[in-house]
Amino acid sequence: MTSAASDRPRTGRPALTEARRAATRREVALAAARLFIENGYTATTVEDIAAAAGMGLRTFYRYFAGKEDVLxxxxxxxxxxxxxxxxxxxxxxxxxxxxxxxxxxxxxxxxxxxxxxxxxxxxxxxxxxxxxxxxxxxxxxxxxxxxxxxxxxxxxxxxxxxxxxxxxxxxxxxxxxxxxxxxxxxxxxxxxxxxxxxxxxxxxxxxxxx
Missing domain, CATH: 1.10.357.10 (Tetracycline Repressor, domain 2)
Incomplete structure (x- = not known):
C-alpha cells in the first residue's frame, strides 16, 4: 500500500531542483570572479572559492570539475x-x-x-x-x-x-x-x-x- 505522501504529484520538482542547482553554480561563479579580480587566477585556490561561496570542498566538486570550469x-x-x-x-x-x-x-x-x-x-x-x-x-x-x-x-x-x-x-x-x-x-x-x-x-x- 502506498502512502499519501508517495501519491502526491511531483510536477515541477526536477525543474525546481535544476533551477536551484543553476542558481548555486551562478553564485559560486560570481564568488570566483571576485576572487580572480582581487587576487588573480593563479593565486586563488579552490579552497578560497569554496570558502567565499560558503560551501565545503566536497560540495564544490558536486557543481564543478575544477577551478578552470568555475566561470x-x-x-x-x-x-x-x-x-x-x-x-x-x-x-x-x-x-x-x-x-x-x-x-x-x-x-x-x-x-x-x-x-x-x-x-x-x-x-x-x-x-x-x-x-x-x-x-x-x-x-x-x-x-x-x-x-x-x-x-x-x-x-x-x-x-x-x-x-x-x-x-x-x-x-x-x-x-x-x-x-x-x-x-x-x-x-x-x-x-x-x-x-x-x-x-x-x-x-x-x-x-x-x-
Whole structure:
C-alpha cells in the first residue's frame, strides 16, 4: 500500500531542483570572479572559492570539475543575455546593427546585474581569454553561442536554419564578437568591448547577410 505522501504529484520538482542547482553554480561563479579580480587566477585556490561561496570542498566538486570550469555559468549568462536581447530587437533594425546593439546592451546589463564594475571587467575577460586553463571554457561557450545564433538569424532573415548563408553568418558574427572581445581584453585602449565588437561586425558586414 502506498502512502499519501508517495501519491502526491511531483510536477515541477526536477525543474525546481535544476533551477536551484543553476542558481548555486551562478553564485559560486560570481564568488570566483571576485576572487580572480582581487587576487588573480593563479593565486586563488579552490579552497578560497569554496570558502567565499560558503560551501565545503566536497560540495564544490558536486557543481564543478575544477577551478578552470568555475566561470562557465557566468560566461553562459552573458551568452543567454545576448541571445535574449537579439530576439527582442525589432525586426526592422538591420541585422548588423541589431547584433551590435544587443551585444552592447547584454554585456552592460549583465555586468551591472552581477555587480561587476566596468574597471574590473577587462582583467577578468583577459584572464578568461588568455590563460590556457580558462580559454578552453571560453571557446566552449563561444561554440554554444554560435549554435544559439543560428535560429535567431534564420528567424530575422526569413531563411531556414540550415541555409548555408545563415550558418556562415552566424559563424562570422560570433567570430567577430569573440575576436573583438579578445582584442579589447588584451589592450588598454579606452572604450568598451562593445565598441571593438561593433567595429569588427562592421568590417565583415559587406560579405554576409549582415
Amino acid at each position: 562557465a555559468p557566468l560566461l553562459a549568462l552573458g551568452t543567454q543575455a545576448w541571445a535574449d536581447e537579439l530576439a527582442a530587437c525589432p525586426p526592422e533594425v538591420p541585422l548588423c546593427e541589431a547584433l551590435a546593439r544587443s551585444y552592447r546592451t547584454a554585456t552592460s546589463r549583465t555586468a551591472a546585474a552581477e555587480g561587476i564594475a566596468e574597471a574590473d571587467l577587462r582583467p577578468l575577460v583577459r584572464a578568461v581569454t588568455q590563460l590556457p586553463a580558462l580559454r578552453a571554457t571560453w571557446l566552449r561557450i563561444q561554440q554554444d553561442t554560435e549554435a544559439r545564433l543560428v535560429p535567431l538569424l534564420a528567424a530575422r532573415t526569413g531563411r531556414a536554419p540550415d541555409d548555408l548563408d545563415v550558418v556562415l553568418t552566424a559563424a562570422m558574427a560570433n567570430t567577430a564578437v569573440r575576436l573583438g572581445t579578445e582584442r579589447w581584453a588584451a589592450s588598454d585602449e579606452p572604450g568598451s568591448a562593445a565598441d571593438v565588437v561593433e567595429r569588427c561586425l562592421a568590417r565583415i558586414a559587406a560579405h554576409t547577410l549582415l
